[in-house]
Amino acid sequence: MIVTTTPSIEGKKIVEYKGIVSSEVIVGVNLVKDFFASITDIFGGRSGTYENELIRAREEALQELQNRAAILGANAVVGIDIDYEVLGANGSMLMVSVTGTAVVVE
Numbered sequence: 001m002i003v004t005t006t007p008s009i010e011g012k013k014i015v016e017y018k019g020i021v022s023s024e025v026i027v028g029v030n031l032v033k034d035f036f037a038s039i040t041d042i043f044g045g046r047s048g049t050y051e052n053e054l055i056r057a058r059e060e061a062l063q064e065l066q067n068r069a070a071i072l073g074a075n076a077v078v079g080i081d082i083d084y085e086v087l088g089a090n091g092s093m094l095m096v097s098v099t100g101t102a103v104v105v106e
Contacts, residue, residue, distance in 0.1 A: 001069065021102045026087065027053055027095075065098045081100065
């Protein structure tokens with residue numbers, strides 16, 4: 001399945017619009033990960049712990065989006081938008097939401 005943030009796919013013709021599809025993934029960041037991330041905050045640098053969680057959540061959300069598009073009979077999703085939010089009382093949850101338009105291309 002082709003997935004893209006653009007409204008069209010070069011060299012392909014959209015022949016049918018199946019509808020809007022979306023997916024949300026919420027992941028918790030546990031105490032151990034928070035501890036190691038706080039060390040990075042103190043000494044500077046990138047937080048591989050949080051980056052890996054964001055990568056995993058984004059990949060899961062995109063996969064779920066593709067599954068939902070396939071159920072509709074689509075072979076591509078165009079106009080994808082990816083949003084990130086912090087949830088929970090202490091900001092301990094990360095949410096990735098992905099939305100796009102399921103289409104059939106030829």
